[in-house]
Amino acid sequence: MTITAEEFRETVERDGVLERLLSSSQQLSYDPQTEVDWDAPVDPLAHGVNPEWCTLYGTDLWESMTPEQQATLTRHEAASVASIGIWFEMLLQQMLLVDIYDKDYTTPEFQFALTEIADECRHSIMFAKGAQLLAGRTYMPHPRLHRAARLLKLIARGEVAYTSILVAEEVLDVMQRDWMRGEGVAPQMKTICKIHVVEESRHMKFARHETIEAMKGAGRLRRQVSGFLIATVGYYIVKSLVRPGVYEAAGLDVQEAREVARTNKHHQALMRLSCIHLMDFLSEAGLLTGPAKRIYQRVHMI
Ligand SMILES: [Fe+2]
Ligand SMILES: [Fe+2]
Incomplete structure:
Protein backbone atom coordinates (compact mmCIF):
# COMPACT_ATOMS: atom_id res chain seq x y z
CA MET A 1 0.00 0.00 0.00
CA THR A 2 1.40 3.43 -0.92
CA ILE A 3 0.70 6.49 1.13
CA THR A 4 0.90 10.14 0.15
CA ALA A 5 3.42 12.58 1.64
CA GLU A 6 0.57 14.26 3.52
CA GLU A 7 -0.59 10.93 5.03
CA PHE A 8 2.98 10.12 6.00
CA ARG A 9 3.39 13.50 7.76
CA GLU A 10 0.10 12.98 9.62
CA THR A 11 1.15 9.50 10.77
CA VAL A 12 4.49 10.79 12.08
CA GLU A 13 2.75 13.65 13.93
CA ARG A 14 0.09 11.36 15.38
CA ASP A 15 2.60 8.79 16.59
CA GLY A 16 4.69 11.62 18.11
CA VAL A 17 1.77 12.76 20.28
CA LEU A 18 1.05 9.20 21.39
CA GLU A 19 4.70 8.37 22.06
CA ARG A 20 4.95 11.43 24.31
CA SER A 29 2.28 7.13 37.41
CA TYR A 30 1.18 6.27 40.92
CA ASP A 31 0.42 3.16 42.88
CA PRO A 32 -2.61 4.10 45.01
CA GLN A 33 -2.03 1.10 47.28
CA THR A 34 1.08 2.79 48.68
CA GLU A 35 0.35 6.49 47.94
CA VAL A 36 -2.90 6.69 49.92
CA ASP A 37 -2.83 6.30 53.70
CA TRP A 38 -5.60 3.71 53.84
CA ASP A 39 -5.09 2.95 57.53
CA ALA A 40 -5.42 6.50 58.91
CA PRO A 41 -8.82 7.10 60.54
CA VAL A 42 -11.20 9.58 58.91
CA ASP A 43 -12.24 12.53 61.09
CA PRO A 44 -16.09 12.59 61.38
CA LEU A 45 -15.95 16.28 60.43
CA ALA A 46 -13.72 15.71 57.37
CA HIS A 47 -15.34 16.36 54.02
CA GLY A 48 -15.36 14.05 51.01
CA VAL A 49 -15.76 16.88 48.50
CA GLU A 68 -21.59 16.55 61.12
CA GLN A 69 -24.50 16.07 58.74
CA GLN A 70 -22.89 18.32 56.12
CA MET A 90 -15.45 -0.48 33.46
CA LEU A 91 -17.46 0.55 30.41
CA LEU A 92 -14.63 2.57 28.91
CA GLN A 93 -12.10 -0.21 29.38
CA GLN A 111 0.10 0.52 23.50
CA PHE A 112 -1.26 3.73 24.99
CA ALA A 113 -4.81 2.30 24.97
CA LEU A 114 -3.53 -0.66 27.01
CA THR A 115 -1.67 1.72 29.33
CA GLU A 116 -4.92 3.61 29.87
CA ILE A 117 -6.74 0.37 30.69
CA ALA A 118 -4.04 -0.46 33.25
CA ASP A 119 -4.48 3.03 34.78
CA GLU A 120 -8.24 2.58 34.96
CA CYS A 121 -7.85 -0.77 36.72
CA ARG A 122 -5.83 0.93 39.47
CA HIS A 123 -8.27 3.87 39.59
CA SER A 124 -11.31 1.65 40.02
CA ILE A 125 -9.71 -0.25 42.92
CA MET A 126 -8.67 3.13 44.41
CA PHE A 127 -12.22 4.51 44.08
CA ALA A 128 -13.71 1.37 45.62
CA LYS A 129 -11.37 1.56 48.61
CA GLY A 130 -11.91 5.32 48.88
CA ALA A 131 -15.71 4.97 48.94
CA GLN A 132 -15.44 2.25 51.55
CA LEU A 133 -13.15 4.42 53.68
CA LEU A 134 -15.17 7.63 53.43
CA ALA A 135 -18.70 6.27 53.49
CA GLY A 136 -18.48 2.57 54.32
CA ARG A 137 -20.24 1.74 51.07
CA THR A 138 -20.39 2.17 47.30
CA TYR A 139 -23.33 3.24 45.12
CA MET A 140 -24.78 1.78 41.93
CA PRO A 141 -26.35 3.62 39.01
CA HIS A 142 -30.09 3.19 38.46
CA PRO A 143 -30.68 -0.52 37.61
CA ARG A 144 -32.30 0.30 34.23
CA LEU A 145 -29.37 2.52 33.28
CA HIS A 146 -26.92 -0.13 34.48
CA ARG A 147 -28.55 -2.63 32.10
CA ALA A 148 -28.91 -0.19 29.20
CA ALA A 149 -25.21 0.70 29.38
CA ARG A 150 -24.38 -2.79 28.14
CA LEU A 151 -25.63 -1.53 24.77
CA LEU A 152 -23.12 1.34 24.81
CA LYS A 153 -20.24 -1.15 24.88
CA LEU A 154 -21.64 -2.80 21.77
CA ILE A 155 -22.40 0.25 19.66
CA ALA A 156 -19.76 2.78 20.72
CA ARG A 157 -16.96 3.13 18.19
CA GLY A 158 -14.62 5.92 17.11
CA GLU A 159 -15.75 9.34 18.25
CA VAL A 160 -18.78 7.98 20.13
CA ALA A 161 -16.49 5.88 22.33
CA TYR A 162 -13.66 8.41 22.75
CA THR A 163 -15.80 11.52 23.18
CA SER A 164 -18.09 9.78 25.67
CA ILE A 165 -14.96 8.86 27.61
CA LEU A 166 -13.75 12.47 27.35
CA VAL A 167 -17.04 13.89 28.63
CA ALA A 168 -16.91 11.71 31.75
CA GLU A 169 -13.21 12.41 32.32
CA GLU A 170 -13.55 16.19 31.88
CA VAL A 171 -16.43 16.47 34.33
CA LEU A 172 -14.56 14.45 36.97
CA ASP A 173 -11.34 16.33 36.28
CA VAL A 174 -12.72 19.78 37.04
CA MET A 175 -14.25 18.58 40.30
CA GLN A 176 -11.19 16.68 41.44
CA ARG A 177 -8.85 19.60 40.72
CA ASP A 178 -10.77 21.50 43.39
CA TRP A 179 -11.12 18.61 45.82
CA MET A 180 -7.41 17.77 45.80
CA ARG A 181 -6.71 21.19 47.33
CA GLY A 182 -9.94 21.47 49.32
CA GLU A 183 -9.63 22.74 52.86
CA GLY A 184 -11.26 20.26 55.21
CA VAL A 185 -11.30 17.47 52.62
CA ALA A 186 -10.05 14.13 54.06
CA PRO A 187 -6.32 13.74 53.20
CA GLN A 188 -6.94 10.34 51.60
CA MET A 189 -9.47 11.91 49.25
CA LYS A 190 -7.01 14.66 48.32
CA THR A 191 -4.41 12.04 47.35
CA ILE A 192 -6.98 10.02 45.38
CA CYS A 193 -7.93 13.16 43.45
CA LYS A 194 -4.30 14.14 42.81
CA ILE A 195 -3.51 10.69 41.37
CA HIS A 196 -6.59 10.75 39.20
CA VAL A 197 -6.03 14.29 37.91
CA VAL A 198 -2.41 13.55 36.91
CA GLU A 199 -3.14 10.26 35.15
CA GLU A 200 -6.38 11.39 33.55
CA SER A 201 -4.78 14.39 31.92
CA ARG A 202 -3.06 11.92 29.55
CA HIS A 203 -6.31 10.04 28.95
CA MET A 204 -8.03 13.29 28.03
CA LYS A 205 -5.29 14.19 25.55
CA PHE A 206 -5.62 10.71 24.03
CA ALA A 207 -9.43 10.98 23.84
CA ARG A 208 -9.24 14.44 22.20
CA HIS A 209 -6.66 13.15 19.75
CA GLU A 210 -8.73 10.08 18.83
CA THR A 211 -11.87 12.21 18.51
CA ILE A 212 -10.18 14.60 16.08
CA GLU A 213 -8.82 11.66 14.06
CA ALA A 214 -12.23 9.96 13.98
CA MET A 215 -14.05 13.14 12.92
CA LYS A 216 -11.84 13.84 9.90
CA GLY A 217 -14.15 13.93 6.91
CA ALA A 218 -17.27 13.14 8.98
CA GLY A 219 -20.44 14.31 7.24
CA ARG A 220 -23.49 16.07 8.68
CA LEU A 221 -25.50 12.92 9.40
CA ARG A 222 -22.63 11.31 11.28
CA ARG A 223 -22.05 14.47 13.34
CA GLN A 224 -25.74 14.57 14.22
CA VAL A 225 -25.96 10.92 15.25
CA SER A 226 -22.64 10.88 17.13
CA GLY A 227 -23.32 14.26 18.80
CA PHE A 228 -26.68 12.98 20.01
CA LEU A 229 -25.28 9.67 21.35
CA ILE A 230 -22.38 11.38 23.14
CA ALA A 231 -24.69 13.96 24.73
CA THR A 232 -27.00 11.17 25.88
CA VAL A 233 -24.09 9.40 27.57
CA GLY A 234 -23.01 12.72 29.17
CA TYR A 235 -26.55 13.37 30.39
CA TYR A 236 -26.83 10.02 32.16
CA ILE A 237 -23.37 10.23 33.69
CA VAL A 238 -23.97 13.70 35.15
CA LYS A 239 -27.47 12.75 36.32
CA SER A 240 -26.09 9.63 38.03
CA LEU A 241 -23.09 11.17 39.80
CA VAL A 242 -24.90 11.74 43.07
CA ARG A 243 -27.27 8.90 43.90
CA PRO A 244 -30.34 9.55 46.11
CA GLY A 245 -29.05 7.23 48.84
CA VAL A 246 -26.53 9.91 49.90
CA TYR A 247 -29.34 12.03 51.36
CA GLU A 248 -30.67 9.13 53.38
CA ALA A 249 -27.14 8.50 54.70
CA ALA A 250 -27.03 12.11 55.94
CA GLY A 251 -30.35 11.67 57.74
CA LEU A 252 -32.35 13.82 55.30
CA ASP A 253 -35.74 13.33 53.73
CA VAL A 254 -34.75 11.87 50.36
CA GLN A 255 -37.59 13.32 48.30
CA GLU A 256 -37.16 16.79 49.76
CA ALA A 257 -33.36 16.74 49.36
CA ARG A 258 -33.58 15.52 45.75
CA GLU A 259 -35.97 18.33 44.89
CA VAL A 260 -33.76 20.94 46.58
CA ALA A 261 -30.70 19.56 44.75
CA ARG A 262 -32.53 19.49 41.41
CA THR A 263 -33.34 23.20 41.61
CA ASN A 264 -30.10 24.35 43.28
CA LYS A 265 -28.96 27.37 41.23
CA HIS A 266 -25.50 27.40 42.82
CA HIS A 267 -24.81 23.84 41.74
CA GLN A 268 -26.19 24.45 38.26
CA ALA A 269 -23.90 27.47 37.79
CA LEU A 270 -20.91 25.42 38.98
CA MET A 271 -21.67 22.67 36.46
CA THR A 289 -25.24 19.91 17.41
CA GLY A 290 -28.62 21.52 18.22
CA PRO A 291 -30.21 18.39 19.77
CA ALA A 292 -26.97 17.65 21.68
CA LYS A 293 -26.98 21.19 23.12
CA ARG A 294 -30.52 20.75 24.37
CA ILE A 295 -29.55 17.51 26.12
CA TYR A 296 -26.54 19.18 27.81
CA GLN A 297 -28.78 22.06 28.90
CA ARG A 298 -31.05 19.64 30.76
CA VAL A 299 -28.20 18.75 33.11
CA HIS A 300 -26.79 22.30 33.20
CA MET A 301 -23.59 21.46 31.35
CA ILE A 302 -24.31 24.45 29.11
FE1 LIG B 1 -9.70 6.91 35.78
FE1 LIG C 1 -9.42 7.74 32.19
Whole structure:
Protein backbone atom coordinates (compact mmCIF):
# COMPACT_ATOMS: atom_id res chain seq x y z
CA MET A 1 0.00 0.00 0.00
CA THR A 2 1.40 3.43 -0.92
CA ILE A 3 0.70 6.49 1.13
CA THR A 4 0.90 10.14 0.15
CA ALA A 5 3.42 12.58 1.64
CA GLU A 6 0.57 14.26 3.52
CA GLU A 7 -0.59 10.93 5.03
CA PHE A 8 2.98 10.12 6.00
CA ARG A 9 3.39 13.50 7.76
CA GLU A 10 0.10 12.98 9.62
CA THR A 11 1.15 9.50 10.77
CA VAL A 12 4.49 10.79 12.08
CA GLU A 13 2.75 13.65 13.93
CA ARG A 14 0.09 11.36 15.38
CA ASP A 15 2.60 8.79 16.59
CA GLY A 16 4.69 11.62 18.11
CA VAL A 17 1.77 12.76 20.28
CA LEU A 18 1.05 9.20 21.39
CA GLU A 19 4.70 8.37 22.06
CA ARG A 20 4.95 11.43 24.31
CA LEU A 21 1.86 10.25 26.22
CA LEU A 22 3.38 6.78 26.60
CA SER A 23 6.68 8.12 27.88
CA SER A 24 4.89 10.51 30.26
CA SER A 25 2.98 7.58 31.78
CA GLN A 26 6.23 5.70 32.28
CA GLN A 27 7.72 8.68 34.11
CA LEU A 28 4.76 9.75 36.23
CA SER A 29 2.28 7.13 37.41
CA TYR A 30 1.18 6.27 40.92
CA ASP A 31 0.42 3.16 42.88
CA PRO A 32 -2.61 4.10 45.01
CA GLN A 33 -2.03 1.10 47.28
CA THR A 34 1.08 2.79 48.68
CA GLU A 35 0.35 6.49 47.94
CA VAL A 36 -2.90 6.69 49.92
CA ASP A 37 -2.83 6.30 53.70
CA TRP A 38 -5.60 3.71 53.84
CA ASP A 39 -5.09 2.95 57.53
CA ALA A 40 -5.42 6.50 58.91
CA PRO A 41 -8.82 7.10 60.54
CA VAL A 42 -11.20 9.58 58.91
CA ASP A 43 -12.24 12.53 61.09
CA PRO A 44 -16.09 12.59 61.38
CA LEU A 45 -15.95 16.28 60.43
CA ALA A 46 -13.72 15.71 57.37
CA HIS A 47 -15.34 16.36 54.02
CA GLY A 48 -15.36 14.05 51.01
CA VAL A 49 -15.76 16.88 48.50
CA ASN A 50 -15.40 20.63 48.98
CA PRO A 51 -18.70 21.80 50.50
CA GLU A 52 -19.21 24.19 47.54
CA TRP A 53 -19.47 21.10 45.32
CA CYS A 54 -22.13 19.49 47.47
CA THR A 55 -25.47 19.29 45.63
CA LEU A 56 -27.24 21.06 48.50
CA TYR A 57 -24.64 23.79 49.16
CA GLY A 58 -26.09 27.31 49.12
CA THR A 59 -29.65 26.20 49.93
CA ASP A 60 -31.73 26.71 53.08
CA LEU A 61 -31.66 22.97 53.62
CA TRP A 62 -27.84 23.01 53.68
CA GLU A 63 -27.88 25.85 56.24
CA SER A 64 -30.26 23.89 58.45
CA MET A 65 -27.92 20.89 58.64
CA THR A 66 -25.42 20.30 61.47
CA PRO A 67 -21.67 20.36 60.58
CA GLU A 68 -21.59 16.55 61.12
CA GLN A 69 -24.50 16.07 58.74
CA GLN A 70 -22.89 18.32 56.12
CA ALA A 71 -19.60 16.41 56.38
CA THR A 72 -21.40 13.05 56.17
CA LEU A 73 -23.25 14.20 53.06
CA THR A 74 -20.06 15.36 51.32
CA ARG A 75 -18.35 12.05 52.13
CA HIS A 76 -21.27 10.08 50.70
CA GLU A 77 -21.37 12.32 47.63
CA ALA A 78 -17.66 11.57 47.14
CA ALA A 79 -18.39 7.84 47.49
CA SER A 80 -21.22 8.13 44.98
CA VAL A 81 -19.06 9.99 42.44
CA ALA A 82 -16.28 7.43 42.93
CA SER A 83 -18.75 4.56 42.43
CA ILE A 84 -20.18 6.03 39.23
CA GLY A 85 -16.54 6.57 38.21
CA ILE A 86 -15.90 2.83 38.61
CA TRP A 87 -19.00 1.96 36.60
CA PHE A 88 -17.94 4.22 33.74
CA GLU A 89 -14.31 3.12 33.91
CA MET A 90 -15.45 -0.48 33.46
CA LEU A 91 -17.46 0.55 30.41
CA LEU A 92 -14.63 2.57 28.91
CA GLN A 93 -12.10 -0.21 29.38
CA GLN A 94 -14.35 -2.49 27.35
CA MET A 95 -14.87 0.18 24.68
CA LEU A 96 -11.10 0.66 24.42
CA LEU A 97 -10.48 -3.07 24.08
CA VAL A 98 -13.08 -3.38 21.35
CA ASP A 99 -11.61 -0.37 19.53
CA ILE A 100 -8.04 -1.68 19.49
CA TYR A 101 -8.92 -5.33 18.86
CA ASP A 102 -7.70 -5.25 15.26
CA LYS A 103 -5.04 -2.52 15.51
CA ASP A 104 -1.33 -3.04 14.96
CA TYR A 105 0.21 -4.13 18.29
CA THR A 106 3.42 -2.21 17.59
CA THR A 107 1.76 1.22 17.31
CA PRO A 108 1.86 3.75 20.16
CA GLU A 109 -1.94 4.03 19.77
CA PHE A 110 -2.42 0.36 20.67
CA GLN A 111 0.10 0.52 23.50
CA PHE A 112 -1.26 3.73 24.99
CA ALA A 113 -4.81 2.30 24.97
CA LEU A 114 -3.53 -0.66 27.01
CA THR A 115 -1.67 1.72 29.33
CA GLU A 116 -4.92 3.61 29.87
CA ILE A 117 -6.74 0.37 30.69
CA ALA A 118 -4.04 -0.46 33.25
CA ASP A 119 -4.48 3.03 34.78
CA GLU A 120 -8.24 2.58 34.96
CA CYS A 121 -7.85 -0.77 36.72
CA ARG A 122 -5.83 0.93 39.47
CA HIS A 123 -8.27 3.87 39.59
CA SER A 124 -11.31 1.65 40.02
CA ILE A 125 -9.71 -0.25 42.92
CA MET A 126 -8.67 3.13 44.41
CA PHE A 127 -12.22 4.51 44.08
CA ALA A 128 -13.71 1.37 45.62
CA LYS A 129 -11.37 1.56 48.61
CA GLY A 130 -11.91 5.32 48.88
CA ALA A 131 -15.71 4.97 48.94
CA GLN A 132 -15.44 2.25 51.55
CA LEU A 133 -13.15 4.42 53.68
CA LEU A 134 -15.17 7.63 53.43
CA ALA A 135 -18.70 6.27 53.49
CA GLY A 136 -18.48 2.57 54.32
CA ARG A 137 -20.24 1.74 51.07
CA THR A 138 -20.39 2.17 47.30
CA TYR A 139 -23.33 3.24 45.12
CA MET A 140 -24.78 1.78 41.93
CA PRO A 141 -26.35 3.62 39.01
CA HIS A 142 -30.09 3.19 38.46
CA PRO A 143 -30.68 -0.52 37.61
CA ARG A 144 -32.30 0.30 34.23
CA LEU A 145 -29.37 2.52 33.28
CA HIS A 146 -26.92 -0.13 34.48
CA ARG A 147 -28.55 -2.63 32.10
CA ALA A 148 -28.91 -0.19 29.20
CA ALA A 149 -25.21 0.70 29.38
CA ARG A 150 -24.38 -2.79 28.14
CA LEU A 151 -25.63 -1.53 24.77
CA LEU A 152 -23.12 1.34 24.81
CA LYS A 153 -20.24 -1.15 24.88
CA LEU A 154 -21.64 -2.80 21.77
CA ILE A 155 -22.40 0.25 19.66
CA ALA A 156 -19.76 2.78 20.72
CA ARG A 157 -16.96 3.13 18.19
CA GLY A 158 -14.62 5.92 17.11
CA GLU A 159 -15.75 9.34 18.25
CA VAL A 160 -18.78 7.98 20.13
CA ALA A 161 -16.49 5.88 22.33
CA TYR A 162 -13.66 8.41 22.75
CA THR A 163 -15.80 11.52 23.18
CA SER A 164 -18.09 9.78 25.67
CA ILE A 165 -14.96 8.86 27.61
CA LEU A 166 -13.75 12.47 27.35
CA VAL A 167 -17.04 13.89 28.63
CA ALA A 168 -16.91 11.71 31.75
CA GLU A 169 -13.21 12.41 32.32
CA GLU A 170 -13.55 16.19 31.88
CA VAL A 171 -16.43 16.47 34.33
CA LEU A 172 -14.56 14.45 36.97
CA ASP A 173 -11.34 16.33 36.28
CA VAL A 174 -12.72 19.78 37.04
CA MET A 175 -14.25 18.58 40.30
CA GLN A 176 -11.19 16.68 41.44
CA ARG A 177 -8.85 19.60 40.72
CA ASP A 178 -10.77 21.50 43.39
CA TRP A 179 -11.12 18.61 45.82
CA MET A 180 -7.41 17.77 45.80
CA ARG A 181 -6.71 21.19 47.33
CA GLY A 182 -9.94 21.47 49.32
CA GLU A 183 -9.63 22.74 52.86
CA GLY A 184 -11.26 20.26 55.21
CA VAL A 185 -11.30 17.47 52.62
CA ALA A 186 -10.05 14.13 54.06
CA PRO A 187 -6.32 13.74 53.20
CA GLN A 188 -6.94 10.34 51.60
CA MET A 189 -9.47 11.91 49.25
CA LYS A 190 -7.01 14.66 48.32
CA THR A 191 -4.41 12.04 47.35
CA ILE A 192 -6.98 10.02 45.38
CA CYS A 193 -7.93 13.16 43.45
CA LYS A 194 -4.30 14.14 42.81
CA ILE A 195 -3.51 10.69 41.37
CA HIS A 196 -6.59 10.75 39.20
CA VAL A 197 -6.03 14.29 37.91
CA VAL A 198 -2.41 13.55 36.91
CA GLU A 199 -3.14 10.26 35.15
CA GLU A 200 -6.38 11.39 33.55
CA SER A 201 -4.78 14.39 31.92
CA ARG A 202 -3.06 11.92 29.55
CA HIS A 203 -6.31 10.04 28.95
CA MET A 204 -8.03 13.29 28.03
CA LYS A 205 -5.29 14.19 25.55
CA PHE A 206 -5.62 10.71 24.03
CA ALA A 207 -9.43 10.98 23.84
CA ARG A 208 -9.24 14.44 22.20
CA HIS A 209 -6.66 13.15 19.75
CA GLU A 210 -8.73 10.08 18.83
CA THR A 211 -11.87 12.21 18.51
CA ILE A 212 -10.18 14.60 16.08
CA GLU A 213 -8.82 11.66 14.06
CA ALA A 214 -12.23 9.96 13.98
CA MET A 215 -14.05 13.14 12.92
CA LYS A 216 -11.84 13.84 9.90
CA GLY A 217 -14.15 13.93 6.91
CA ALA A 218 -17.27 13.14 8.98
CA GLY A 219 -20.44 14.31 7.24
CA ARG A 220 -23.49 16.07 8.68
CA LEU A 221 -25.50 12.92 9.40
CA ARG A 222 -22.63 11.31 11.28
CA ARG A 223 -22.05 14.47 13.34
CA GLN A 224 -25.74 14.57 14.22
CA VAL A 225 -25.96 10.92 15.25
CA SER A 226 -22.64 10.88 17.13
CA GLY A 227 -23.32 14.26 18.80
CA PHE A 228 -26.68 12.98 20.01
CA LEU A 229 -25.28 9.67 21.35
CA ILE A 230 -22.38 11.38 23.14
CA ALA A 231 -24.69 13.96 24.73
CA THR A 232 -27.00 11.17 25.88
CA VAL A 233 -24.09 9.40 27.57
CA GLY A 234 -23.01 12.72 29.17
CA TYR A 235 -26.55 13.37 30.39
CA TYR A 236 -26.83 10.02 32.16
CA ILE A 237 -23.37 10.23 33.69
CA VAL A 238 -23.97 13.70 35.15
CA LYS A 239 -27.47 12.75 36.32
CA SER A 240 -26.09 9.63 38.03
CA LEU A 241 -23.09 11.17 39.80
CA VAL A 242 -24.90 11.74 43.07
CA ARG A 243 -27.27 8.90 43.90
CA PRO A 244 -30.34 9.55 46.11
CA GLY A 245 -29.05 7.23 48.84
CA VAL A 246 -26.53 9.91 49.90
CA TYR A 247 -29.34 12.03 51.36
CA GLU A 248 -30.67 9.13 53.38
CA ALA A 249 -27.14 8.50 54.70
CA ALA A 250 -27.03 12.11 55.94
CA GLY A 251 -30.35 11.67 57.74
CA LEU A 252 -32.35 13.82 55.30
CA ASP A 253 -35.74 13.33 53.73
CA VAL A 254 -34.75 11.87 50.36
CA GLN A 255 -37.59 13.32 48.30
CA GLU A 256 -37.16 16.79 49.76
CA ALA A 257 -33.36 16.74 49.36
CA ARG A 258 -33.58 15.52 45.75
CA GLU A 259 -35.97 18.33 44.89
CA VAL A 260 -33.76 20.94 46.58
CA ALA A 261 -30.70 19.56 44.75
CA ARG A 262 -32.53 19.49 41.41
CA THR A 263 -33.34 23.20 41.61
CA ASN A 264 -30.10 24.35 43.28
CA LYS A 265 -28.96 27.37 41.23
CA HIS A 266 -25.50 27.40 42.82
CA HIS A 267 -24.81 23.84 41.74
CA GLN A 268 -26.19 24.45 38.26
CA ALA A 269 -23.90 27.47 37.79
CA LEU A 270 -20.91 25.42 38.98
CA MET A 271 -21.67 22.67 36.46
CA ARG A 272 -21.93 25.17 33.60
CA LEU A 273 -18.66 26.79 34.60
CA SER A 274 -16.96 23.39 34.78
CA CYS A 275 -18.02 22.38 31.31
CA ILE A 276 -16.91 25.50 29.38
CA HIS A 277 -13.72 23.92 27.96
CA LEU A 278 -15.47 20.66 27.17
CA MET A 279 -18.23 22.47 25.26
CA ASP A 280 -15.63 24.48 23.32
CA PHE A 281 -13.93 21.26 22.27
CA LEU A 282 -17.20 19.57 21.29
CA SER A 283 -18.11 22.62 19.25
CA GLU A 284 -14.73 22.61 17.45
CA ALA A 285 -15.07 18.88 16.78
CA GLY A 286 -18.51 19.48 15.24
CA LEU A 287 -20.26 17.41 17.90
CA LEU A 288 -22.20 20.19 19.65
CA THR A 289 -25.24 19.91 17.41
CA GLY A 290 -28.62 21.52 18.22
CA PRO A 291 -30.21 18.39 19.77
CA ALA A 292 -26.97 17.65 21.68
CA LYS A 293 -26.98 21.19 23.12
CA ARG A 294 -30.52 20.75 24.37
CA ILE A 295 -29.55 17.51 26.12
CA TYR A 296 -26.54 19.18 27.81
CA GLN A 297 -28.78 22.06 28.90
CA ARG A 298 -31.05 19.64 30.76
CA VAL A 299 -28.20 18.75 33.11
CA HIS A 300 -26.79 22.30 33.20
CA MET A 301 -23.59 21.46 31.35
CA ILE A 302 -24.31 24.45 29.11
FE1 LIG B 1 -9.70 6.91 35.78
FE1 LIG C 1 -9.42 7.74 32.19
